[in-house]
Amino acid sequence: MSDAAPIRDPLATGARASDLERLRGTLPDAVLERAAARLAAPPPVDQWRAALSLGLALLGATLLGAAVIHAVAFNWQAMGHAVRLCLPLVAMTGCALAGWRLGMERLGGVILLSLACLLAGAALLVHGQTYQTGAHAWQLFATWAVLIAPWVWVARFAPLALPWVFLVNVAFGAFWESHDFLGLRTREVVGTSITTLANAALLLAWERWGERFLRAGDGRWGPRVLGLMAVVPVTFATWWSLLETDRQALLLTISGLTLGALLLAMHHAYRRVRPDLFQLTVVAFSVVSCLTVGGARVIFRLTSIGDGGVLLMAVWVVALVGGAATWLRARHREISA
Amino acid sequence: MTPLHRPTLRETLAAAGADAESLERAADTLRRADDAALPWYIRAATGFGAWVAACFFLGFLTLTGLFREHGVNFVFGAVILALAVWLSTRDKGGEFVRQLALVLGLSGQGFVLASLEILKLEIIGIGLFGAALAAALLVLHRDPVHRFLCAGGALTGLLVAAGKAEIAWLGEALVVAALAVVVALGGRPEARRAPPLSGLRVPVRFGLLATSLGVLAFSLGKELRAEWMSPVTSVGLTALLGVQMFRDMAALGAAPARRLLLIPVLLVVGYIAQSAPGVAAALIVLGMALRERDTLLLLFGVVFLAVFLGGFYYELALPLWHKAGVLALSGAFALAVRGVVLRLLPSEGRA
Structure with missing residues (x-):
């Protein structure tokens, strides 16, 4: 499944003065100086026109939008409950209908549908405030995520799918915040580990079907963000388990096993199956950070070195970061070859 | 046309008189340079490690009680500033050394400025001294981030002096x-x-x-x-x-x-x-x-x-x-x- 990358054309990118500096010695100085003079020349009239037109239109629209918000805020108290609730619902419906008319093949269409998804959250918020439903935060976020899921599915738009995943994560986080099963520090360790497994499953799905299913999902940014969303929380959970004294063995087993399994899987996938140096960097520095925290625990809690421990930590960090940098440099050569 | 549209490097070089063979040579050079350079995220992570290690090291020195005397601070600051400038001029050493030069440069300035009591300077004098030190390091220290901070530091020093002069x-x-x-x-x-x-x-x-x-x-x-x-x-x-x-x-x-x-x-x-x-x-x-x-x-x-x-x-x-x-x-x-x-x-x- 290893992808053969097409040969890059470094001359196809927008020209910058720093690129010309890198070509000193390769091209004659006279050519580079003429190129530098061309780069420093002001843009043509068409470009100014496009920039000023876009900038002033955005400024005007923002100010008019702010005027509407101020007008609504001024009259808010005088509005009835139904009117308050109708405002975001009408805006949401308008955006969704306009997006549907434009079609999901056009950028404008998916942006309008994305806006409708955002306004759905605003409607839920206004509903909660107006009728004082007493719902928990996780219920609000979970309802929001469930309600907009069909639109996210229809849009098949990567920049909308990823915030939706983030919303699901927030719902999970808020849920673990208010539920503690068996006194197991659910929020800090068990909940985080379960969320991580869910994110890892989504990462696998994105890698497997993302390019075919999602629009604007053909770059590497989607899996990379998901990779971070999977690794970072469980790394924090492992730090927490390392520093915790109560039931440490059990908590460390849960978070350590989750983190270890995830990192091993990512190491295999991103070194052998689909080489990706960014994901390997995430793996390496997750290990470095856990070993740093573990080292700090051993040095400061389990020994009586005193102030010398701070110096020992400096040496430990230099050794870990140096080791990680050497390993990543070797992987970089391996992937570039 | 997008507001920040730039002509491509190929268009720019061709318009400046580069022929097809030169363009291929240029593409090869840039490709090799890109492959040799480590991506930004590895440099950022390694650099962060250098900052953490340097903070532990400076923390250790502080805990030893070495810095209770202004004179010691001034000399120590000057020494690590010199070390930072020397490290910044080295082409080899990678991101870790680059970030070490940066953190030592900033710490050195901090130590020197914090110990200016020995020169009996008022706030105006400290502002002007800080501006002069930042201006000198702006030239001597080769790291662009350090230079960016020194340019801001020089202006800040002048503003402090101007503010105190009322x-x-x-x-x-x-x-x-x-x-x-x-x-x-x-x-x-x-x-x-x-x-x-x-x-x-x-x-x-x-x-x-x-x-x-x-x-x-x-x-x-x-x-x-x-x-x-x-x-x-x-x-x-x-x-x-x-x-x-x-x-x-x-x-x-x-x-x-x-x-x-x-x-x-x-x-x-x-x-x-x-x-x-x-x-x-x-x-x-x-x-x-x-x-x-x-x-x-x-x-x-x-x-x-x-x-x-x-x-x-x-x-x-x-x-x-x-x-x-x-x-x-x-x-x-x-x-x-x-x-x-x-x-x-x-x-x-x-x-």
Whole structure:
């Protein structure tokens, strides 16, 4: 499944003065100086026109939008409950209908549908405030995520799918915040580990079907963000388990096993199956950070070195970061070859 | 055409006279250089490690009680500054050494400035000494991030001295002058110089820009503005914006009569600048961004325009209903200016 990358054309990118500096010695100085003079020349009239037109239109629209918000805020108290609730619902419906008319093949269409998804959250918020439903935060976020899921599915738009995943994560986080099963520090360790497994499953799905299913999902940014969303929380959970004294063995087993399994899987996938140096960097520095925290625990809690421990930590960090940098440099050569 | 569109490197080099063979050679050189360079995220992570290690090391030295004497601090600061400068001139060593040079340079400056009591200097003297030290390190230390911070540090030192000297207009004039330098340094190719004078322009520009805009952020609060800000800032910045706009219009070949249409726009900006001088500064930055097709400048300009314009409307002493009216009128004015601009700058395709 290893992808053969097409040969890059470094001359196809927008020209910058720093690129010309890198070509000193390769091209004659006279050519580079003429190129530098061309780069420093002001843009043509068409470009100014496009920039000023876009900038002033955005400024005007923002100010008019702010005027509407101020007008609504001024009259808010005088509005009835139904009117308050109708405002975001009408805006949401308008955006969704306009997006549907434009079609999901056009950028404008998916942006309008994305806006409708955002306004759905605003409607839920206004509903909660107006009728004082007493719902928990996780219920609000979970309802929001469930309600907009069909639109996210229809849009098949990567920049909308990823915030939706983030919303699901927030719902999970808020849920673990208010539920503690068996006194197991659910929020800090068990909940985080379960969320991580869910994110890892989504990462696998994105890698497997993302390019075919999602629009604007053909770059590497989607899996990379998901990779971070999977690794970072469980790394924090492992730090927490390392520093915790109560039931440490059990908590460390849960978070350590989750983190270890995830990192091993990512190491295999991103070194052998689909080489990706960014994901390997995430793996390496997750290990470095856990070993740093573990080292700090051993040095400061389990020994009586005193102030010398701070110096020992400096040496430990230099050794870990140096080791990680050497390993990543070797992987970089391996992937570039 | 997108607002920040740049011709490709291939187009630029071909237009400058490079033949097909030279272009292939250039592509090969850049490809090899890209493959040899580590990606930014590895450099960032390694650099962060260097900062953590350096903090532990300095923490250890502090815990030993070595730094209770100002004299020791001064000598130690000077020694690690020299070490930082030496490390920054080494081409080898990678990101870890680069970041170590950066953290040692900053710590050295901190140690020296914190121990200036031994020279019996007042605040004015410390400000001037700090500015001189930052200016010297700006040239000597080769790291662009360190140079960026030193450019900002030099301006900050001068502002501290001016503030303590209680010459109200001097600090404001310094901010306007710093922005004028930023404008003047843009839009022309950097002259080739040998180290240590090479590679100074970008960090100096951004250092002065970030510091000036940061200082102008103080103008957001009514009390602060009344305390230290006179018309020097608003008039100076509006004048600088005017010079920049007239220069751009002239470069585009606009007739003198058409350039006069800028005056009403400048009058409105000047009015807003009285209570939110940062608006004029943000517009200056946006102008530079468009002229130089620079994404980072555009980001600076947009963020600061949003902050300063937001501050201006927030501070208007009007009921919400009237504020909504002012906002609607402003929006309509922006759209009207857009209409005038589109008439004044006909599309080249239609001209």
